[in-house]
Amino acid sequence: MLIDWFTVGAQIVNFFILVWLLKRFLYKPVINAIDAREKRIARELASADAKAAEAQKERDDFQTKNEDFDRQRATLLSEAAEEAHTERQRLFDEARHDAEELRVKRQKALQNEASSLQEAVSRRTRHEVFAITRKTLADLATTSLEEQMVEVFTRRLKEMDEQVKTELAASLAKSSDPAVVRSRFELPPEQQAILQKALNETFSAEIRIRFETSPDIISGIELASDGRKIAWSIEDYLMSLEEAVDELLQEKKQPKTNDEQPIQERTSP
Amino acid sequence: MRLSPDEIIFWQYGFVKLNATIVFTWGLIFLLAVGAKLITRHLSTDLTRTRWQNMLEIIVTGIEKQLGEVGLSQPRTYLGFLGTIFLFVAAASLCTIFPGYEPPTGSLSTTVALSLCVFVAVPFYGIAGQGLSEYLHSYMAPTPIMLPFNIISEISRTLALAIRLFGNMMSGTMIIAILLTITPFFFPILMTVLGLLTGMVQAYIFSILAAVYIAAATQVRVTKPATLQE
Numbered sequence: 228m229l230i231d232w233f234t235v236g237a238q239i240v241n242f243f244i245l246v247w248l249l250k251r252f253l254y255k256p257v258i259n260a261i262d263a264r265e266k267r268i269a270r271e272l273a274s275a276d277a278k279a280a281e282a283q284k285e286r287d288d289f290q291t292k293n294e295d296f297d298r299q300r301a302t303l304l305s306e307a308a309e310e311a312h313t314e315r316q317r318l319f320d321e322a323r324h325d326a327e328e329l330r331v332k333r334q335k336a337l338q339n340e341a342s343s344l345q346e347a348v349s350r351r352t353r354h355e356v357f358a359i360t361r362k363t364l365a366d367l368a369t370t371s372l373e374e375q376m377v378e379v380f381t382r383r384l385k386e387m388d389e390q391v392k393t394e395l396a397a398s399l400a401k402s403s404d405p406a407v408v409r410s411r412f413e414l415p416p417e418q419q420a421i422l423q424k425a426l427n428e429t430f431s432a433e434i435r436i437r438f439e440t441s442p443d444i445i446s447g448i449e450l451a452s453d454g455r456k457i458a459w460s461i462e463d464y465l466m467s468l469e470e471a472v473d474e475l476l477q478e479k480k481q482p483k484t485n486d487e488q489p490i491q492e493r494t495s496p
Numbered sequence: 497m498r499l500s501p502d503e504i505i506f507w508q509y510g511f512v513k514l515n516a517t518i519v520f521t522w523g524l525i526f527l528l529a530v531g532a533k534l535i536t537r538h539l540s541t542d543l544t545r546t547r548w549q550n551m552l553e554i555i556v557t558g559i560e561k562q563l564g565e566v567g568l569s570q571p572r573t574y575l576g577f578l579g580t581i582f583l584f585v586a587a588a589s590l591c592t593i594f595p596g597y598e599p600p601t602g603s604l605s606t607t608v609a610l611s612l613c614v615f616v617a618v619p620f621y622g623i624a625g626q627g628l629s630e631y632l633h634s635y636m637a638p639t640p641i642m643l644p645f646n647i648i649s650e651i652s653r654t655l656a657l658a659i660r661l662f663g664n665m666m667s668g669t670m671i672i673a674i675l676l677t678i679t680p681f682f683f684p685i686l687m688t689v690l691g692l693l694t695g696m697v698q699a700y701i702f703s704i705l706a707a708v709y710i711a712a713a714t715q716v717r718v719t720k721p722a723t724l725q726e
Binding site: 229230231232233234235236237238239241242243244245246248249250252253254256257258259260261263264267268 | 499500502511512513515517518521522524525528529532533536539540541542543549552553556557572575576577579580583584600603604605606608609610612613662
C-alpha cells in the first residue's frame with residue numbers, strides 16, 4: 228500500500244505548521260517591508276512632484292518678473308532717448324537762436340560803426356571842403372576883389388527892400404555910435420568914399436561910419452549898426468551851403484534807420 | 497524495490513511511526529522557517545537592502561503576481577496557502593542535490609495530503625468568497641444534471657493532483673536509482689539536473705492548478721452579476 232494514512236495525517240499537520248511559520252516569518256514581514264517602501268517612495272515622489280511644481284511656479288514667476296523688468300527697461304530707455312532727443316533739439320534751437328541774436332547784434336554794431344564812420348567821414352569831408360573853399364577864396368581875395376565887392380555891396384544897398392531899408396535907417400538914426408563897416412582888408416580911401424556916398428544916397432542922410440578889418444570875413448563887406456546888420460560875403464554863401472548839406476545828410480540818415488527793419492525780419496527764425 | 501520514503505521507518509509504536517517522509521518534511525520546514533526568519537530579521541524599508549531580502553521579495557512578489565495572473569482578484573489572501581505549496585514542493589525538489597536525501601513529495605502520502613488540503617481549501621475559499629448557497633449552486637451549473645459530474649470532477653482532479661506530483665517525483669528518484677546501477681558515473685548527474693527542472697515545473701503546476709481551482713470557485717461571484725444583468 229503506497230498510502231500510509233498516518234503519514235498523510237502527519238503531513239497535513241506538517242503542511243499547516245509550515246503555512247503558519249511561513250506566514251509569520253516570510254510573507255507578512257516581506258509584504259510589510261514592500262508596502263512600507265512603496266508608501267515611502269510614493270511619499271517621496273509626491274514631495275518631489277510638489278517641489279517640482281513649486282520650482283516650476285517659481286521659475287514662471289521669475290520669468291514673468293524678468294519679462295516685466297525687460298519691458299520696463301525698454302520703456303525707460305525709449306523715454307530717456309526721447310527726452311535726450313527733445314533736449315538736444317531744444318539746446319540746438321537755443322544755440323541757433325543765440326547765434327542768430329549775436330549775429331544780428333554784431334550786424335547792427337557793424338552797421339552802427341559803418342554809419343558813424345560814414346558820418347565822421349562826411350563831416351570831415353564837408354569840413355575839409357569848406358576849409359579848402361575858404362582858403363581858396365581867401366587866397367583869391369585881393370584889393371581888386373574888394374573893389375568889386377564894394378561895387379556889389381553898393382548895388383545891393385540900392386536894390387534893398389524898402390521895409391528893410393526904413394528899419395535900417397531908423398536904427399542908424401537912433402544909434403549914437405557910428406555904423407561899422409567890416410571888411411577883410413583895409414579899404415582904400417576911394418572905396419571908402421564910394422561907400423560913404425552910396426550910404427548917404429540910400430538913406431538920404433549923413434551916415435557916420437567907421438571902417439574895420441576882420442579876419443573872419445573871408446571875402447565881403449558887412450554893415451552893422453545897433454544890432455542890425457547888412458552884409459554880403461562869400462562866408463554867408465558858404466554858411467548857407469553848409470546848412471543845406473547838413474539838412475541833406477539828416478534826411479539821408481532817416482530812411483537808413485527805416486531800412487534796418489527788413490533785415491531784422493529776415494534774421495529771426 | 498523501494499517506491500516511497502514511507503518505507504524507511506526510523507521508529508514505530510503501533511500505528512504511530514516516524515518515517516523518512518515525516519523526518520525530511522520536518523527538515524524542510526526547519527530550513528524554510530529558519531531561513532525566512534534569519535533573512536526577515538533585519539528587513540529594511542529603505543531603498544537599499546540586502547541581496548537575501550531582494551531574493552525573498554522577488555520570490556514573494558513573483559508568487560503574488562502569478563496568482564494575480566491566474567485570476568485571483570486578491571492574491572494576498574491566498575498567498576499563505578498557495579505560496580507555501582509552491583515553496584514546499586520546490587524546496588523538496590531542489591534538495592535532491594543533497595546525497596542521501598529523499599524528497600517527501602516522492603511519497604504518495606505527502607502528495608495525497610497536499611491534494612486533500614487543496615480539496616478542502618477550494619470549497620472553503622469558495623464558501624468564504626460567495627456564501628454557502630451560492631457555492632453549492634455552482635455545482636448545479638449550468639443545469640442540475642451536471643451535479644454528479646461536477647462532484648466527480650472535483651474528486652478526480654484532487655486525485656490527479658496527488659498522482660501527478662507523486663509520479664513525477666517518484667519517477668525522478670527511480671530513474672536515478674536505476675541509472676546508477678547501469679551507468680554509475682556521468683549520466684545520473686544529467687538526470688539529476690533534469691530532475692531539478694522537473695521538480696520546479698511540478699511545483700509550479702501543482703500550485704497554479706490549486707490557484708486555478710480556487711479562482712474558479714471564487715470567481716463565480718464576480719461573473720454572476722454580469723450574467724444576471726444580461
